[in-house]
Amino acid sequence: MKTYTYKEKKDTRSGFGAGLAELGRTNPNVVALCADLIGSLKMNQFIDENPERFFQIGIAEANMMGIAAGLTIGGKIPFTGTFANFSTGRVYDQIRQSIAYSGKNVKICASHAGLTLGEDGATHQILEDIGLMKMLPGMVVINPCDYNQTKAATIAIAEHDGPVYLRFGRPSVPIFTPADQKFEIGKAIQLTEGTDVTIVATGHLVWEALEASKALHEAGISAEVINIHTIKPLDDKAILDSVAKTGCIVTAEEHNHLGGLGESVARVLAQHRPTPQEFVATNDTFGESGTPAQLMDKYGLNSAAIEKAVKKVLKRK
Amino acid sequence: MPNIKELEDLTTQVRRDILRMVHKVNSGHPGGSLGCAEFFVSLYQEIMDRNEGFDMDGKGEDLFFLSNGHISPVYYSVLARSGYFSVDELNTFRLIDSRLQGHPTTHEGLPGIRIASGSLGQGMSVAIGAAQAKKLNNDDHLVYSLHGDGELQEGQNWEAIMYASAKKVDNLISAIDLNGQQIDGSTDDVLPMGSIKGKFEAFGWTVIDIEEGNNIEAVLKGMAEAKSLTGKGKPVCVLLHTIMGNGVDFMMHTHAWHGKAPNDEQLEIGLNQNAETLGDY
Structure with a gap:
């Protein structure tokens, strides 16, 4: 991996x-x-x-x-x-x-x-x-x-x-992406190849998805991590190609599950390839004061939350 | 010297256009449109230095932004009669597939329009941005804008008014259509704003009045004065005193025709008070 x-x-x-x-x-x-x-x-x-x-x-x-x-x-x-x-x-x-x-x-x-x-x-x-x-x-x-x-x-x-x-x-x-990268609007970046589950993440959750994939790998689960830096226009093909292999997906974002990346992905899947999906996102709530790490933990937006979501979605395949 | 008779004839024709446009679709805003006919005719025929054709960036020419977009009928009529598009197209006002949307937009590609307006209070900020772009481009042309008086109740205006003087945006002339009316009644009934002149002056603008905003000669004189006041470190505000519904007796001095179209009989009366001069579309 x-x-x-x-x-x-x-x-x-x-x-x-x-x-x-x-x-x-x-x-x-x-x-x-x-x-x-x-x-x-x-x-x-x-x-x-x-x-x-x-x-x-x-x-x-x-x-x-x-x-x-x-x-x-x-x-x-x-x-x-x-x-x-x-x-x-x-x-x-x-x-x-x-x-x-x-x-x-x-x-x-x-x-x-x-x-x-x-x-x-x-x-x-x-x-x-x-x-x-x-x-x-x-x-x-x-x-x-x-x-x-x-x-x-x-x-x-x-x-x-x-x-x-x-x-x-x-x-x-x-900082884990190259300094000399060319940024292409609307073009998803596949970070790891995997066969069991697709994890698409955006923003701060991309690193957390990579951390989760390491732990999952150790547990014998092969995760394909995709960095969706552009939520609109969404790279439908990258998502559909990946779930064609893996058969399930977890979306991860520092955003409400209503209206975020996860819903955009769900729309694409519902139209073209209905696929079990779990959402790592906030659950229709406001935030509160705290350190970033405390908040991401409390609201379920870190690698541990992604691992948990993967294990849940795998059972729905 | 401008030919006043020709401008007055054009203004009369514009009033006919306004009445016919809103009558045909039984919707639209005749009151403010009629009140601003002299201003639009003066601006597009005499005051502004305009290039041939239409280019969105408008470099090397004066620009105009309409903030109170609901008076689109007068805007469309004067744009058409100033050569931006065919006057026949006025026939499509507010109809499906038209470039003449209920409120002006760039979205349908209508020449002459540089920003969408309709949701009130946004036009002055846009005009300021365009004026600052002119300064960056070393373009010494002016930016004009028009706002309703009721529209000044929107808070964004006061952000913009504060900014324009603080940043010495002195290539901007913002006119306020001071007709004293808004949808629900007179501005004094709905939300009294006190002295608009005093407020603009307190915010650091140069303010002039055009007391007879429905008199072509007075508008030309006032706008020439406004131009002469640009480039002196302050934005310029023109308080344009107009009569809502001007030129159609039963529509004048009331808010009743702010957003209501005349019926067949009322149209006939209105047209009879404004003789065809340049030919109906």
Whole structure:
């Protein structure tokens, strides 16, 4: 079985900051906007190097989304930065009308997604954002898994003509994907080959899926782990090809089971190949204060939870 | 010098277009549309520096954003009669498969439209973004926007108004259609806003009034003054005093025709008060 190791842990938001800085040097049309969270979004380097292409909006996210839409008229490629909660729920109507329906080339970059925001608690821990964004016609939804992939995704979305929701997080997580990777929107990445069960994971749960697959391997269970960094458009073929081999699937995400990756996968399976599926996701609940590790444990979003789900789904084959 | 008679004739024709469009589909918003006919005609015929054809990016030309998208009839009529698309297409307003949706959109590819509007309060932010893009592009053309007065009850406007002056967006002229009416009644009955002028001034804008917003010469003069005030470090607000339903006597001075279409008889009366000048579509 192919195994993955890491030398360093870093936050995915720093991958966004590094990708944005590189875009600042390579793409003169890229502009950045922030609603009073420069440090949290790691946007400093872009701002230092391109002060004229940065717009500090203040604590006014609705205005930020509208200004971003306006900046596209004139050929700019705006990247907005704030927490995932304030990037989606707070400004849903602005995104819907001024960006998505208007077909504007805005990149909505959202940090501190999910429970791993930690101690600030449920007001800041959005677990509904993937659902909100994937329902908007034309919106691309991406949730990369580590620093390198977030950096590559940030750079890649500048080349995509249309609105994108890029979701990343606060905690340091293992860097296990290559620094020189080419990021292809909508193209799933098979991390391990397996025959007994398919595990498709997104964001922070991808590393947890790899950890689970190691333990499962030791228990004699062969798991195929797929990194679904793009939830929309979903790589239907990669999922269907894998379950054709394994006959069952576990989906894993730092998101509500309603509206997330798991439901998108379930739709594809229901239409093309009905397959037993278990969901590693939050169960229609808000979060709470705690350390990221405590929260992921309490809400069942770690490798142990994935192992348990695998054992359950195997019995349903 | 603009030919005032020609602009007045066009305005009368636009009023006929508005009435006929909303009558045909028995829906739409004639009141605010009629009140803003002079403004739209002045803007598209005289005030704005526009390029031939339509390019979404609008580099090297003035841009206009309609925030109160429900007055789409006047927008569509003036866009058509300014050459963006055939006036015959006004026949398709609000019909299935039309580019002339109930509220304006880029989604159907109608030339002249650069943003969807309808859900209120979003247009000023968009206009600010477009104005800041012009500055980045070293394009010294202006950005215009229009907003309803009732629309100012939406909070996003005040985020935008605060931002525009703080960031010295001085290539922006935002007009407020001050007709004092909204769907449920007068703005003073629904939610009194106090002095809109005082509020804009307190937020750091330069504010001018066009007291006769339904007089072409007054609108031209006022908008020329507004233009002269751009480039001085402050965004410019034009308080456009209009009469909702202007030009059709029974629709004037009331909110009743905000979003209601005339019946056959009412249409006839309205058309009789606005003689055909340039030919109906």
